[in-house]
Amino acid sequence: MKIAFIGAGKVSTALGLYFKNNGFEIGGYYSRSCKSTEKAARMTHSHPYASVGELINDNRMIWITTPDDQIEAVVRQTLLLPVPRKDEKLVLHASGAYPLSILNPLKENGYRTACAHPLLAFGDPVVAQEKLSDVWFALEKPEEDNGQLADFFKACGNQTFTVDSGRKSLYHAAACVLSNYLVTLLDTSFAIFEKSGMPRDNIQEATRPLLESVILNLKGKDLKDALTGPIKRGDKNTVRMHLESLNALMPEMTALYTLMGRKTMQLLGDYSLEEVLNPPLSKQ
Ligand SMILES: NC(=O)c1ccc[n+]([C@@H]2O[C@H](COP(=O)([O-])OP(=O)(O)OC[C@H]3O[C@@H](n4cnc5c(N)ncnc54)[C@H](OP(=O)(O)O)[C@@H]3O)[C@@H](O)[C@H]2O)c1
Numbered sequence: 624m625k626i627a628f629i630g631a632g633k634v635s636t637a638l639g640l641y642f643k644n645n646g647f648e649i650g651g652y653y654s655r656s657c658k659s660t661e662k663a664a665r666m667t668h669s670h671p672y673a674s675v676g677e678l679i680n681d682n683r684m685i686w687i688t689t690p691d692d693q694i695e696a697v698v699r700q701t702l703l704l705p706v707p708r709k710d711e712k713l714v715l716h717a718s719g720a721y722p723l724s725i726l727n728p729l730k731e732n733g734y735r736t737a738c739a740h741p742l743l744a745f746g747d748p749v750v751a752q753e754k755l756s757d758v759w760f761a762l763e764k765p766e767e768d769n770g771q772l773a774d775f776f777k778a779c780g781n782q783t784f785t786v787d788s789g790r791k792s793l794y795h796a797a798a799c800v801l802s803n804y805l806v807t808l809l810d811t812s813f814a815i816f817e818k819s820g821m822p823r824d825n826i827q828e829a830t831r832p833l834l835e836s837v838i839l840n841l842k843g844k845d846l847k848d849a850l851t852g853p854i855k856r857g858d859k860n861t862v863r864m865h866l867e868s869l870n871a872l873m874p875e876m877t878a879l880y881t882l883m884g885r886k887t888m889q890l891l892g893d894y895s896l897e898e899v900l901n902p903p904l905s906k907q
Contacts, residue, residue, distance in 0.1 A: 625681065628651075628663070629654070630655075641756075649667045685715070720795040721738075735765070737764050756779070811879065850890065857895050
């Protein structure tokens with residue numbers, strides 16, 4: 624199965640490198656700019672296409688890997704091309720938020736369609752492709768799919784799961800809370816460190832072992848077993864002192880601290896600090 628990508632960015636370059644390493648033939652790339660097209664094609668030793676039409680003509684598995692908001696435009700562009708032999712071409716998108724149904728006009732024109740969202744935050748494509756073998760793909764498949772898509776990922780060694788079309792936005796919100804808001808939470812913590820007097824330039828480096836130990840503690844454990852700290856220990860006075868200093872020096876952080884503290888009690892199933900972390904939590 625020859626694979627190609629419309630949109631030559633982070634995800635498609637990493638996927639191209641990864642599928643190639645797994646023995647699949649990469650046909651090439653088409654992107655809005657020649658620069659991105661050529662760069663991705665060079666990295667994957669594949670072809671830089673000058674048009675969507677040539678790319679579709681030459682390949683069987685076609686990924687639309689533009690920004691989400693451009694998927695519809697690519698679909699419209701593809702509809703102007705000659706109709707392929709029925710079910711000969713598979714078009715996928717990789718968005719975790721947009722539904723599979725955005726590809727329905729292509730399905731009505733004889734393409735097979737699917738959506739496969741990799742649960743990974745892609746940065747540098749070379750680094751990302753090294754992580755890809757551990758990645759789970761969330762599949763949104765049409766009814767007629769009888770497991771071929773899962774088999775494709777299985778051949779690469781990846782796990783897959785099916786995402787419910789009606790709850791896809793919720794699934795993507797969960798991915799955002801994990802990957803994006805974790806970064807925001809770090810930034811919030813850095814701001815508190817800075818207010819405590821720690822030089823801003825040292826914070827990232829000084830906190831790295833702490834952060835890495837948290838990730839390490841998560842491995843193979845229940846989340847609540849990975850927790851450490853005053854709420855787990857039941858140290859009421861410590862939490863009281865945190866709140867007093869936040870109220871005095873960074874009152875805008877108190878609501879977040881309290882909310883996270885209450886979520887932590889909920890995770891532990893231990894409400895002994897309820898009086899400190901007011902208002903009380905519902906226990907159900
Ligand atoms: N980033 C992640 O962590 C991640 C994770 C999972 C899924 N996804 C999904 O993967 C898809 C791609 O994301 P990404 O992060 O790889 O995006 P990206 O790095 O911004 O790359 C998108 C590429 O598409 C090109 N492009 C834009 N509009 C186009 C059009 N109309 N026709 C052709 N090419 C066009 C861009 O332009 P140029 O040619 O100008 O460079 C760029 O190279 C999205 O659907 C996203 O939701 C992303």
